Amino acid sequence: MGKSVTSFATFFVFLVLLSTFETRTVMAQERWCEILSGTWSGWCGSSDACDKQCREWEHYDHGSCVYKFPYEKCMCYYKC
Known part of the structure; x- marks a missing residue:
């Protein structure tokens, strides 16, 4: 019985470490860069x-x- 508890604990620690690594990877991939729209002129009143x-x-990828x-300006966003 002691061997199965140790195996389970090892597996659980492995899963926790793996999920932490994957979360950091996804967060690093979701970095957005911002640039002022080159085709929009004047005040931005509609994000759509x-x-x-x-x-x-x-x-x-998108704008807002x-x-x-x-004043409000139209900014465009893309993945860095």
């Missing part, structure tokens, strides 16, 4: 329109209106 423009016109002094 900004997102569409970033994806369709500039071929980025973000406050950058002195």
Whole structure:
């Protein structure tokens, strides 16, 4: 019985270490870079329109209106 408890404990520790490693890997892959839209002009009032423009016109992953002094600007995002 002692051998099966030790085997289970070893397996459990292995699973915990593996899940920690996988979480760090996924978090590292989800890093996003931000760039000011090159085709948007003026104040950004609609994140949906900004997102569409970033994806369709500039071929980025997504876009959103973000406050950058002195007003809301359309920012595009892509995976770094």
